[in-house]
Structure formats: structure tokens, C-alpha cells
Amino acid sequence: MARRPRADHHHVYVVLLSPQVWNEPAFRRANPDHDITKPCLYVGMTGLDPDLRFDRHMAGVQANRFVLKYGVRLVPELYEVYNPMPYDAARDMEVELAIGLREAGYGVWQA
Incomplete structure (x- = not known):
């Protein structure tokens, strides 16, 4: 008998981006009110474990260009409290987060 996947296996995650991402015009345009004392971040959602998803970004597999080029590490203190959740909740939480x-005041990229 095949196992059904758990309905609440999706996650939101946050990646710290290096400050050099600020040199990207698209990133600057998306963050006109960025407080330069706060870091730049990428927010995503996944059906995978966030650590595995980050590794895939860094390997260039379905990677966001800013994470691939500027990704430093995950920032679990900004997202762990929300996970896991159903797909619809994760999709909405990605945007809300x-x-x-x-x-x-953070610089944020969310695709």
C-alpha cells in the first residue's frame, strides 16, 4: 500500500545574502526602503527540508540567481516557528514573511 505524503510537509525558509547583492539594480529597485544596517535576505517556500533546498540552490538546481550568486546560509530563527505546514499555507506565508x-527594513527578494 502506497503511503500518502503528509499534507503539512511544506516549509518557508530564509537565506542570508551577502551585502554584494545590493549592487544588483533589480534588488535595489525591489527594496527602496532598505535599512542598510539590516541584512539582505531571500525568502522561499519548498516541499523539501530547507537545508536540502538551500543545498540545491547552491548547486544550481532550480536556483534563484541571487541565492546562487550571493547565498551565505539559512537564517532559521526567522522561519522555523512556521514549519511545517500545508502547501497553501506555505505559499501564503512566503509572501507574508x-x-x-x-x-x-530588511532587503528582501522573494520570487
């Missing part, structure tokens, strides 16, 4: 972090 990105908006909240941007409003708090």
Missing part, C-alpha cells in the same frame, strides 16, 4: 521582513 517577505512583506513583513521588508517592512522591518
Whole structure:
């Protein structure tokens, strides 16, 4: 008998980006109110474990260009409290988390 996947196996995750990402015009345009004392971040969602998803970004597999070029490490203190969750919740939380972090002054990329 085949096992059904758990409905709540999706995750949001946050990647710390190196400060050099600020040199990217698209990143600057997306973050006009960035507080330069706060780091730049990427927010994503995945059906994989966030550590595995980060490794895949860094290996160039379905990678966001900013994570591939500027990714430093995961920032679990910004997302662990939300995980795991169903797909629809993760999809919505990805957007909400990105908006909240941007409003708090972080530079944020969310695709």
C-alpha cells in the first residue's frame, strides 16, 4: 500500500545574502526602503527540508540567481516557528514573511 505524503510537509525558509547583492539594480529597485544596517535576505517556500533546498540552490538546481550568486546560509530563527505546514499555507506565508521582513527594513527578494 502506497503511503500518502503528509499534507503539512511544506516549509518557508530564509537565506542570508551577502551585502554584494545590493549592487544588483533589480534588488535595489525591489527594496527602496532598505535599512542598510539590516541584512539582505531571500525568502522561499519548498516541499523539501530547507537545508536540502538551500543545498540545491547552491548547486544550481532550480536556483534563484541571487541565492546562487550571493547565498551565505539559512537564517532559521526567522522561519522555523512556521514549519511545517500545508502547501497553501506555505505559499501564503512566503509572501507574508517577505512583506513583513521588508517592512522591518530588511532587503528582501522573494520570487
